[in-house]
Amino acid sequence: MKRYQGGIDEQLRRGTELAALERLPSGFPVPRVLGVPEGALRLEQLGGMHGQDLIDEGLARPVLRSCGELLRRLQQVDVSTVFPDTAVSTGWVVVHGDYGPNNMLFDQDTFRVTALLDWEWAHPGDRIEDVAWCEWIVRRHHPRHVDALDDLFAGYGVRPSWARRQQAAAAKCEAMVERFRNGPAAARKAWQEHLTLTLSWTE
Template identity: 40%
Template sequence: MEPLRHGYTNRTVGDGRTVVKRYDGPDAAARCQRERRMLGELAGVVPVPPLLGSDAESVRMGFVAGVHGQELMKAGRAVGVMRACGEVLRLMRDAPAPAGTGLVHGDFGPNNVLIDPVAFTVTAVLDWEFSYYGDPVTDLAWCEWVVRTHHAEDVAAIPELHAAWGLPVPAWPVRRAAMVARCEAYRDFNERWAAGGSGVRRWEGLIAATSAWSE
């Protein structure tokens, strides 16, 4: 098996038929267990990779065809990617959840979706290790954050995301507060991994930058 592109936190390898993901960093076993559980629960509800098996340290999934969302963004297809992201967020928002909450992926954006490059529909949402049940607006805001941070040239496509989401979009201060909260969660994750390290400093910088944004 060969290492897959776009794997930043963990070790993910594949052979064109099977993908194996092994978890590094804080709470690795719990994150592995969470992803395994979510892949099982969401099968047939949200497009996710098929769960083939797992152990205490890894999850084994079936290969899913599609082009990584980031690659399509770089290829100038931001409008289609944002529309596809909004449509799958609507599915996730309507997924079964405990009363008063909704499904939250925790790191949703073009960085974690595979897309059919012809139909421009999401074939799989990847990396469920940070998922939880809470306010679905978190994922909407974080997808916007990913675009503003990593694809600033495509900010004009963000309204496509909002339109496909299908509900009134929360005001900018609400969305920005959700973005800052996720940045703080990743800062804390990196602090537990390597206190005072480069990851912590990077997220501190992102918190400051995000807090200063205006719509």
């Protein structure tokens, strides 16, 4: 049971996730929606090990390669199928919005992705967004494994320029600062610190 808390937009986030899960193509590794109780979604439970746990065990390279491979597959999905009521710009793709090993489960033997979770931030957008944020998760939470990012880009099939990746990650941090501008001061401060850190990084 996934419940939505922590903001005035909780119903919007629930609706976004519900729509994405119901419209993604059959066979894509996401849980089936089993029920829609008020303020929550009842979701199929999928097996697998959490991506961040596997990275902590020293398995960053196969995990990140699978992250890149699945992202390439996601970006081949017809964006108008997942967001039929939204005008989309040419070249836009389905953006997960919080893409990375933090929201993924993996088969511990093959490292195949068994579940991509938490679609509440999904939207149509630039293909740089998810790959940059996946890198951000690694740099922020697993700095000892930054070298393994080579495998993320190998799986993805392309390595966008550092300038574009850093700009996209910083823009996400800026959006979160703005989101909490009238909210909890601690959350706003934390995202401001994330932004400062992101802008300090070099490839």
